[in-house]
Amino acid sequence: MLSTKIICTIGPASDSPKKLEKLAGAGMNVARLNFSHGTHASHKKIIEQIHQLNRSRQFPIAVLLDTQGPEIRTGNETATLNSKEIITVSCPPYKENEGNIHVNYAALKSDLKPGSYISIDSGLVKLKVLGKNKKGLKCEVIDGGIVNGHRHVNLPGTVVKLPGITENDKKDILFGIKQKVNFIALSFVRSSKTIQEVRELLGKHAEHTEIIAKVENQEGVERLEEIVEEADGVMVAREIWESRLTWKRFRKFKEG
Incomplete structure (x- = not known):
């Protein structure tokens, strides 16, 4: 078998038994379920279809649960921002309509300083x-x-005051255990402590469920060595790194 695996994200456009079978026939090795969207009921339906498909396959399709993670996002409203424009970015306790755009991170004002950057939508x-x-x-x-x-918001160079794993993530992981998922991809991992916390949550199931750490911000890169040592695997989206990290830090990591 090839050591390189193909991961496919399964959603409304590909969640029928016929389409899953076509994806498997085309080379899909892992079915990724994005828990930023959907419900437990919709994800359970897909997992059951994959398990059914695996009964007739020599090499079964693995299931990867991708957590939502401790996300920072913009509000619900749409805004058009023009280059060189001066705007106000509001944050809690102020409401969405009290600035040009709103970010749901309450510590935004205290964590950032003049010269800091805010990156939106990758x-x-x-x-x-x-x-x-x-x-x-x-x-x-x-x-x-x-x-x-x-939309996703990232704060390059800023250490954010967010939990490593949210209560909603914990509920999703416990759901995944019951559904016998093979992999859990943890979003926005910033230290090895998050992985250790999830292993404790998995308990006896930790032997059969591998943890993939998704390194998606500067804090995670700075602690990459400890994350790699603790996780079963690391998932990296190069385009996200290039947009979210300073080029100086990114080049240093590639060369190191």
Whole structure:
């Protein structure tokens, strides 16, 4: 067998038995379920279909549960930001309509300082912090664009005050154990402690469920060695790294 495996994300466009069978025939080795979307009922249906498919296969399709993780996101409203525009980024306790855009991270104002950057939607929109105001942060738009609702937000170079794993993630992982998933991909892993916490949650099932750490921000890269030692595998999206890390840090990591 090839050592390289093909992971396919399964969603509404590919969750029928016929389409799953076609994906398996085309070379799918692992079915990824994104728990940022869907319900336990919808994911259970897909897992059952994969288990049914595996009964007739020599090499079974593995199931990977990808957690939502401790995400920072924009609000629900859509905004158009133009380069060089000066805007206000609001954060809790202020409401979504009290700034040009809203970010759901309550410590945004205290964690960032003038010169810090805010990256939105995997770097499609980039802001530079100029200062603070009553409702949040005064920012300059470096790279403009349309910010749709509920987009990912990253804070390059900032150590965020978020838990390694959320209560919702724990519920999803316990659900995954009951469904006998093969892999758990932990989103936004920033230290080995998160992996250790999940192993404790898995208990006796830890022997049969492998943990994949997703390193997606600067804090995770800085602790990469300890993460690699603790995890069963590491998942890296190169384009995310290039948009979320400074080039100096990224080049140093590649060369090291």
